[in-house]
Amino acid sequence: xxxxxxxxxxxxxxxxxxxxxxxxxxxxxxxxxxxxxxxxxxxxxxxxxxxxxxxxxxxxxxxxxxxxxxxxxxxxxxxxxxxxxxxxxxxxxxxxxxxxxxxxxxxxxxxxxxxxxxxxxxxxxxxxxxxxxxxxxxxxxxxxxxxxxxxxxxxxxxxxxxxxxxxxxxxxxxxxxxxxxxxxxxxxxxxxxxxxxxxxxxxxxxxxxxxxxxxxxxxxxxxxxxxxxxxxxxxxxxxxxxxxxxxxxxxxxxxxxxxxxxxxxxxxxxxxxxxxxxxxxxxxxxxxxxxxxxxxxxxxxxxxxxxxxxxxxxxxxxxxxxxxxxxxxxxxxxxxxxxxxxxxxxxxxxxxxxxxxxxxxxxxxxxxxxxxxxxxxxxxxxxxxxxxxxxxxxxxxxxxxxxxxxxxxxxxxxxxxxxxxxxxxxxxxxxxxxxxxxxxxxxxxxxxxxxxxxxxxxxxxxxxxxxxxxxxxxxxxxxxxxxxxxxxxxxxxxxxxxxxxxxxxxxxxxxxxxxxxxxxxxxxxxxxxxxxxxxxxxxxxxxxxxxxxxxxxxxxxxxxxxxxxxxxxxxxxxxxxxxxxxxxxxxxxxxxxxxxxxxxxxxxxxxxxxxxxxxxxxxxxxxxxxxxxxxxxxxxxxxxxxxxxxxxxxxxxxxxxxxxxxxxxxxxxxxxxxxxxxxxxxxxxxxxxxxxxxxxxxxxxxxxxxxxxxxxxxxxxxxxxxxxxxxxxxxxxxxxxxxxxxxxxxxxxxxxxxxxxxxxxxxxxxxxxxxxxxxxxxxxxxxxxxxxxxxxxxxxxxxxxxxxxxxxxxxxxxxxxxxxxxxxxxxxxxxxxxxxxxxxxxxxxxxxxxxxxxx
Numbered sequence: 001x002x003x004x005x006x007x008x009x010x011x012x013x014x015x016x017x018x019x020x021x022x023x024x025x026x027x028x029x030x031x032x033x034x035x036x037x038x039x040x041x042x043x044x045x046x047x048x049x050x051x052x053x054x055x056x057x058x059x060x061x062x063x064x065x066x067x068x069x070x071x072x073x074x075x076x077x078x079x080x081x082x083x084x085x086x087x088x089x090x091x092x093x094x095x096x097x098x099x100x101x102x103x104x105x106x107x108x109x110x111x112x113x114x115x116x117x118x119x120x121x122x123x124x125x126x127x128x129x130x131x132x133x134x135x136x137x138x139x140x141x142x143x144x145x146x147x148x149x150x151x152x153x154x155x156x157x158x159x160x161x162x163x164x165x166x167x168x169x170x171x172x173x174x175x176x177x178x179x180x181x182x183x184x185x186x187x188x189x190x191x192x193x194x195x196x197x198x199x200x201x202x203x204x205x206x207x208x209x210x211x212x213x214x215x216x217x218x219x220x221x222x223x224x225x226x227x228x229x230x231x232x233x234x235x236x237x238x239x240x241x242x243x244x245x246x247x248x249x250x251x252x253x254x255x256x257x258x259x260x261x262x263x264x265x266x267x268x269x270x271x272x273x274x275x276x277x278x279x280x281x282x283x284x285x286x287x288x289x290x291x292x293x294x295x296x297x298x299x300x301x302x303x304x305x306x307x308x309x310x311x312x313x314x315x316x317x318x319x320x321x322x323x324x325x326x327x328x329x330x331x332x333x334x335x336x337x338x339x340x341x342x343x344x345x346x347x348x349x350x351x352x353x354x355x356x357x358x359x360x361x362x363x364x365x366x367x368x369x370x371x372x373x374x375x376x377x378x379x380x381x382x383x384x385x386x387x388x389x390x391x392x393x394x395x396x397x398x399x400x401x402x403x404x405x406x407x408x409x410x411x412x413x414x415x416x417x418x419x420x421x422x423x424x425x426x427x428x429x430x431x432x433x434x435x436x437x438x439x440x441x442x443x444x445x446x447x448x449x450x451x452x453x454x455x456x457x458x459x460x461x462x463x464x465x466x467x468x469x470x471x472x473x474x475x476x477x478x479x480x481x482x483x484x485x486x487x488x489x490x491x492x493x494x495x496x497x498x499x500x501x502x503x504x505x506x507x508x509x510x511x512x513x514x515x516x517x518x519x520x521x522x523x524x525x526x527x528x529x530x531x532x533x534x535x536x537x538x539x540x541x542x543x544x545x546x547x548x549x550x551x552x553x554x555x556x557x558x559x560x561x562x563x564x565x566x567x568x569x570x571x572x573x574x575x576x577x578x579x580x581x582x583x584x585x586x587x588x589x590x591x592x593x594x595x596x597x598x599x600x601x602x603x604x605x606x607x608x609x610x611x612x613x614x615x616x617x618x619x620x621x622x623x624x625x626x627x628x629x630x631x632x633x634x635x636x637x638x639x640x641x642x643x644x645x646x647x648x649x650x651x652x653x654x655x656x657x658x659x660x661x662x663x664x665x666x667x668x669x670x671x672x673x674x675x676x677x678x679x680x681x682x683x684x685x686x687x688x689x690x691x692x693x694x695x696x697x698x699x700x701x702x703x704x705x706x707x708x709x710x711x712x713x714x715x716x717x718x719x720x721x722x723x724x725x726x727x728x729x730x731x732x733x734x735x736x737x738x739x740x741x742x743x744x745x746x747x748x749x750x751x752x753x754x755x756x757x758x759x760x761x762x763x764x765x766x767x768x769x770x771x772x773x774x775x776x777x778x779x780x781x782x783x784x785x786x787x788x789x790x791x792x793x794x795x796x797x798x799x800x801x802x803x804x805x806x807x808x809x810x811x812x813x814x815x816x817x818x819x820x821x822x823x824x825x826x827x828x829x830x831x832x833x834x835x836x837x838x839x840x841x842x843x844x845x846x847x848x849x850x851x852x853x854x855x
Contacts, residue, residue: 006054007049010053010054010057011058013039014036014057014058017032017039018036018061020035021033021064021065026072029073030070030072030073030076033065033073033076033077036062036080037079037080051088052088052091055084055088059098060097062081063077066081067104074115075117078121078122081125082124082125085128085129090136090138091138092139092142095138095142098129099146100145102126102145102149105118106149107148116157116158116161119153123153124164126150126168127171130146130168130175131171134175139175139176143176143179146168146176147183150168150169151186152190154187154206155193159201162194162202162205162206163202169187169191169212169213170208170209170212173213173216177216180217184216184218185217187213188210188213188220188221191206192210192224192225195207195232200237200239200240203232204239207243210225210228210229211243211246213225215255222251222257229248230268230271233268233271233356234353238280242280242283245269245283246287249283249288252287252291253291262330262333263337266330269291270363270367273288274362274363289324291326291327291330292324292325292328292330293326295326295327295330296325303325318403328367328368330367331371332372335364335371339361339372339375339379339382340378343385346358346382346389351390351394354389354391354394355393355394358386358394359397361398362397362404365379365401365404366404370408370409372405373408373409373413376414376417383401383430384424384426384430385426387399387426387429398433400433402430402434403433403434403436405434406433406435406438411443418431419450419454429474431451432471432477435475440482440486443483444486448483448486448489448490456493458500458545458558460472461500466506466507466510469505470510470513472501473498473513476497480521484524487524491538495534498517498521499562500542500558502514502518503561503562504556504562518531531569532571535570535571536576539570542566543562543577543580543581544580546559546562550588550594551593553594554597555595555598555601563588564602567605568609570616571616572615572617572618575616575625578627585606585631585632586636589602589606589636590635590639596652599652599655603656607658607661611662611665613688626694629663629689633698637656637663638701640652640656641660641705650712653712653717654714654716654717657709658720660702660724661720663688664689664731695731695732695735696737699728699737703746704745706721706724707749710725710749710753715757715761718753718761718764719764722761722765723764726767726768729743729771730775732775738776738777740777743772747772747788748791750772751792751795753765754769754796766811769792769796769818770814773792773821776821782825786825789825793818793826793829797815812842812845815846816845819850823850827847830846
């Protein structure tokens with residue numbers, strides 16, 4: 001078939017194939033279409049044929065095949081039309097026939113074209129038409145057709161059709177800018193429906209399409225799209241988030257109504273500055289910088305004054321790159337509209353959304369700088385809310401935002417906003433971080449004093465909740481780090497806060513933090529290398545504040561904890577405070593109604609104080625120490641030694657007698673010397689009872705009580721009583737007031753303990769008997785008091801045959817020791833009964849020892 005024949009008589013040349021299209025056989029129809037395509041577009045003879053002559057003769061038959069029941073026939077028909085579009089000259093005449101048919105196939109509310117592959121080929125044909133006619137105005141009459149096709153295909157179930165439809169829409173916004181504006185709203189909802197599609201490529205394409213629709217569309221398009229775009233910043237796919245960033249950045253650079261919507265777009269771009277992916281952060285950062293520079297160019301006249309006096313980065317500035325002036329002014333102008341929305345979002349249930357809001361707040365505060373002052377109240381409320389968030393990631397960002405807030409907002413502004421909230425741990429967290437960003441010279445003037453006054457209030461510093469305690473300690477730490485030596489002016493209050501937590505910590509970690517803060521305060525106050533000087537300065541105030549009724553105390557009562565902490569940790573600093581300590585001890589240990597557990601705790605602490613008398617009382621004035629001891633022994637210890645029924649009373653007697661042991665202890669020959677850098681040294685021996693006159697008044701009261709306690713129900717009480725008797729005898733002998741009467745009152749009850757049910761008590765009894773008779777007065781007349789000595793030896797000799805080998809050995813050693821009291825009497829008693837004893841070796845050794853004494 002010649003070229004001339006096709007061009008001259010196209011219908012005749014193709015008649016055979018056109019006839020085939022009427023066949024009932026789909027194979028014949030398909031072959032007919034294939035032949036038509038080959039003849040027109042592939043036959044070399046028809047290469048230069050004028051297709052404008054061929055198209056009118058054949059288009060009706062081909063377009064009819066768009067509805068053929070056979071998918072293969074429809075595909076071949078679309079291919080022919082696609083080839084025509086490629087080769088025909090630009091003329092809207094052709095589109096008049098083609099586009100309505102395409103609308104009927106893929107642009108109706110119901111899906112007509114059931115094959116997704118054919119729908120894809122058809123939308124590709126639409127793309128080809130748009131591409132070919134993009135430089136002309138020929139498409140204008142067909143805007144409704146394109147809208148019908150693209151709004152339908154953009155919601156097509158087949159992802160590839162969706163992708164192609166999005167590309168067509170983007171192209172359409174450029175090809176038909178003027179006309180698209182009127183149809184733009186129709187496109188938004190169909191495209192937004194793809195934002196939730198499971199394929200990330202579809203979501204990316206949809207974001208790109210929305211970006212183009214908004215730029216070419218009316219204001220309603222922006223308003224419909226901005227919130228879904230913001231939600232896509234939470235998309236799990238990096239590409240989707242990056243595309244959102246790029247589109248929003250593009251809006252901020254080119255959208256004609258952007259000046260009306262800065263407050264809607266700024267949050268999206270600034271959110272991307274905190275994205276987890278570096279490439280998104282970098283893209284957002286570049287866009288943000290470009291937006292700021294463009295804003296400066298566009299508002300050059302208005303900003304001229306600010307630009308002329310543009311300072312370099314301020315000296316007091318966070319360790320980040322400063323945004324350019326345009327960025328700063330943009331945020332300053334819009335922060336008032338953005339921050340309230342962040343505040344509302346911080347109450348939302350989605351943790352990721354709250355995290356993004358907290359990150360956004362950081363960028364807003366950084367960019368707004370001092371410009372956020374008028375919105376400081378709203379920002380402070382948002383920080384306060386975020387600080388208590390359950391998600392630790394949110395709290396970290398709030399800490400960062402608070403620190404930035406401190407850099408740019410003066411204490412005169414922020415302190416009144418948080419002052420009323422210091423009962424809340426979250427407010428303390430915010431204050432801590434604000435202080436980290438603040439300037440010391442501004443904080444020290446007023447806020448330092450008022451903050452410490454509020455926190456030192458007993459209702460606050462005595463709160464035993466973990467979050468409150470931790471943040472209370474962190475606030476004081478931040479204040480000391482910031483103001484350093486200036487904190488001397490509030491040192492007493494800082495001490496009270498930290499010592500109170502140290503005395504009643506929620507856990508060991510809190511106690512360590514409090515101790516660390518006290519150490520920091522010691523350094524600020526230049527108190528040497530130990531805590532003693534620090535305690536000397538401030539411990540009196542702590543004791544003076546203990547004013548609650550001891551009858552109401554429990555183990556967790558702050559006043560009890562503070563008293564115990566002073567007793568255990570103040571060391572020699574308590575020497576100057578005995579006038580305050582004694583009445584407190586009397587109040588909580590003398591009355592019978594005080595909680596027994598409280599009594600036991602305080603007795604234990606008092607025992608420790610008395611045990612470490614070398615350190616604790618070395619700086620005391622003798623008359624004050626004497627007055628203190630009189631109260632402690634007369635009104636605290638001795639009343640609690642009096643027997644009363646019950647296990648609780650028994651436990652308290654045990655504690656009281658242990659305390660008495662500590663008070664009566666003999667000083668070690670070598671005294672531990674504390675050599676602190678603050679002169680806290682001990683170079684003299686400390687005696688609680690330095691003279692006969694100081695000890696004698698107590699003996700008449702103590703001895704009868706000890707005699708009774710030796711027979712107490714509690715083995716531990718009996719044990720401590722025997723220790724007390726040893727200590728008393730040794731001390732009384734040293735002071736020259738251990739009389740024969742006291743010896744005889746004590747030894748007899750001690751001998752009974754040799755038969756005690758407790759092995760430890762028996763052992764202590766042996767040691768006590770030895771001590772008592774070793775301490776006997778020099779003028780002890782064994783002739784006059786022979787009966788006592790006889791009773792002593794008789795009781796001891798019986799136990800040389802004790803069933804317990806270790807006890808037998810102890811008793812032998814004791815007899816060897818006391819054999820010098822009256823050796824002849826002892827020898828006589830040994831020889832008289834030697835045939836009765838099983839432990840011959842012990843008796844022989846004892847006899848041998850006595851013989852040497854009597855030679």
